[in-house]
Each structure stands twice: as C-alpha cells, then as structure tokens.
Amino acid sequence: MARRRRGRRGRGVGPVVLGLSLAIVALAAFGAIGWVVFRESARPGLDVASLCPEDGPAGHLAVLLDTTDPVSTTQLQAARARIDAMIAEAPDFTRVSFATVSPDAGLRADSIRSLCKPPADVSALTGNPRLVAARYRDEFLAPVEGHLDGLLAIPEAGASPIMEALAEFLTAIPGFATDEIPHRVVLVTDLVQHSDAFSFYRGGDWQSFEAAGGTARLGRALDGAEVDVLRLPRVAAPREVVDDFWVRYFDAQGVARVRTATLGDL
Template identity: 30%
Template sequence: MAKRERRGRRSAARERRSQESSKAWRNIAIVFVLIGTVGFFYIQSVLGNRTLDDETLCPSQIERFTAVLVDVTDPMNTPQRQDFRNQLDRLLGQIERYEKLIIVKVDPVGESLLVPVITRCNPGSGADESEVDGNPKKLEKLHREGFIKPMEEAFDTLMEASSADRSPVMESVQSVALSEFQKAGLEGVEKRLIVASDLLQNTDRVSFYKGLPDAAEFIGTQNFHRVSTDLSGVEVELWMLQRDDSSQTQPIALPTFWERIIGEQGGQVTRVYRVSG
C-alpha cells in the first residue's frame, strides 16, 4: 500500500511539472507573438506612415535624391520630344518611396542660385500598403494627383524651347550641387543627377561652338575651377539631345569630355543616353 501511495505521489508530481512546463512554453509563445505584433506596427508607423510635407510630400528624412537638369535652349523635333517624354515617364516609375525628385532648368546663375521648377517626393503607391496597415486607395490617389500629375505637367512645360542665347550647363550643375546636394543632413543620402542637354556649354567665357577643348587642358584652367564643385558620391546620367547640325557641333568625344570633368569633381557617369531624333 505504501509503495502504491509513493508511486501515486510521484506520478502526480510529474503531471504537475508537465503542466507547469506546458504553461511556461505557452506564455513564452504569447510573449513572442506580442513582441512581433508590436514590432510590426511600430515599423509601419515609423517607416510606412511618415508625416509628409503638404506641398512636396517629402518626409523629414528622405531616402534618395534625384535632380533632373533640363537644357532646352533649342526646340526639340517630334521624335526627340517623344523619346524625352518616354525617358521622363520611365524615370517617374523608378523613383522609390520617399525619394526626392527635383526638376531644374538650365539658366544663367546671377546673384542667387537656381531654384527648382518643382520639388516632389514619391509618397508611395497603393502597392506599398495593405488594408491592414493603411489605406491603399487613398495612397494611390495621393501618388497620382500629388506626385505623378504635377511632375508630368512640369515636364510638358519644360519641353517648350526657351529661345535663350546662352547655355550655362556647367554653372547649372554647380548650382544644383551647392544649393541641393550639399545641404546639411544629406551626407548619407544617395544622390543622382540627370543632365538632359545637348551638352554644348555656351557662355561668354566658354563656348563649345568654337571647338571642344581638350579635357585635361581644360581641367587645369581658371574657367574650370570657376564652375567646378564637389560631386562626391553623385551618380550622373547624361541624356544627350542630338542637334540637327550634330556632325559639326557635337563631336564624338563630347560625352567622354563630360565624363572626364565630372569624374574630376568626384562624380561618376553611370549612363550616357542619346535621345532619339
């Protein structure tokens, strides 16, 4: 009888330990679920639903920065206009969520630096949110009406020729770098500069219409130092608009010349695209 009682007590003790162990594991699992749930909604609140500027739709900290510098001194023909628009539309589709996009027109730099024609950030599209963590329909509408549409309208306006007799491309690149890329707080932000131009610098000091200078010699001149700037870490794309008299005014070495002087300033040309037409 005593043996049976001892066995019974041991069996009851094992059962209690088993129940306590199961309860402990259930509590641990609940804790992990709670941590995961809180973490998910924290990430969504911090990264997915940032407070945006009412006009630009930019958060306080942007993820990436793209500047498009447009030189439309000469009118575009029909193929150029269409290809240029195609490239711009493709660019809009590439802009990431919370990436800043500005459009700047090539112009002489006077007492103040150039001001963007338009500044917008991509707030994200409907695909970036679900019904659980946001309002995808509302975000899609904001993306279309607050980002895509204003950019398209600005692009269409810039496609009209300015009929300017000067094309200060180098000064305009310098202006964008100084007034936009080199602002405090943007040190770790990825930066991209797109130069849409015939790449023919034309000012009183430097005019490629008189002939393309040797890149190495030009880099050593005062004219270069006057327009140079810090492009460290900036990826540069050259969208080269072909002129009707390109065989006389746009030598084959023109893109290579720009690659050399941009590299001298710390930037890197990642793409050269010749706009059709």
C-alpha cells in the same frame, strides 16, 4: 476494459495538441501584425510642402532639361518616357527634382521644383489605401507631370549655360550635397556648352577651361553621384572635343558612374 480506457485517453491528446498549435499560430500572427502596425506608426511624419520624411529622403533623382537648341517631338517623347520610367522605378521617399538650362537666371531659378515620392499604395492593415493612392496621384504625380510638361515646352535660346545651370540646380536641392544617400542626376542635353564663361563654339576645350581656372571653380556637387546623359545629337560642335571635355569634367567632379543614351529623331 482497461485497454479501452487507455485508448480514450490517447485519442484525447490529438485535439489538445492541435488546439495548442492553433493558439501558437494565432499568437504569432497577431504578433507579426502588431509589429507591422508598430513599425508603420513609428515612421517619421511627412513635411506637407515637400512630402519628404522628417528625417530626410531615401535618395535623390535630379533631372536637368536642356531645350536651348531645337528638340524634335520624337526626342521630347523619348525623353519624357525615360524620365517617367526613372520616377516610377525610384524607391519611395526619393526626392525628385527638376530644372532647366537657360541663359535667363530668373527662369532657371523659377524652373526648380522638388518633391519626395510618397508610396503609391499601402496595406489596409497599416493605412488607408484609397487616401494613400490619392495623395500619390494628386500631390506628387500630377504636379510632377505638369511641371515636366512645362519644362519640355520651353523654347530655344541664344546660349546654353549647362555647367552654370547644373551647379545652381544641385545647390538649390535641399541636402543634395550633404545627404549620404544615393544620388542620381539625369541630363537631357546635347552637351554643347555655350556661355560667356566657356563655349565650344569659341573653340573651348578642357585644356583652355583648365588654363582659365575653370577646374578650381568646380564645386564637386556631383561627388559620388551616378549620372545618366540622355543625349540630343548635334553636329554644330566637334564631337571629340565635347566628349573629351565632359569625361574630364565628370571625373573632376567625383562622379561615380556615367551612363549615356542617345535620343535620336529618325
């Protein structure tokens, strides 16, 4: 009889331990959920106009498009696909900015558009997935795609002030020169600078640019940035001179890394 009583007490230990274990797991799960909710609720709010967090963006993606010389449909499609992929890969809250190269200063200024990329989805525990997806689609993706379509459709012009447009563009992006966050600049261009200040068509090269005081005027807005050149091939200017110039230009501007890809049309 005594052994049976001891057996009954032994059998009762299992359910108690199991119950305690389940309670601990439940408390841990509720604690984790509570931490996630607290963390999400503590995040800074978004600026309505720019969609950027109040404490600033997570990074910069600045895209400058140069259609001052003829660009084929194939090249435009290739450029668009690469830019779309870069935007999709960019972390949430990256400030995405666009501008164009043009001899018309007013057009250059009007072409600048800058928005932060909001999250495309969210956990149902911390937000409303439907509303988050709608904001991404309607307030970010649609305006960006529409603006990009417009920039790619700008007709050719009689001059290509690439350096001037780039300097104005980067200066106009809020925080670009001062934010200590990743900076990525994308140039869709043939790199053939042609303006009153400097032109490859007039025999300009790095030496003549330097002799004319050009290096002293560089603002180093690209300091620490990564640059992607989506190059539109041209045969109108000496390739060696153009390449040598831009290698030196990017180095003088403090660029951390340069990647190049050719957008061919054959």
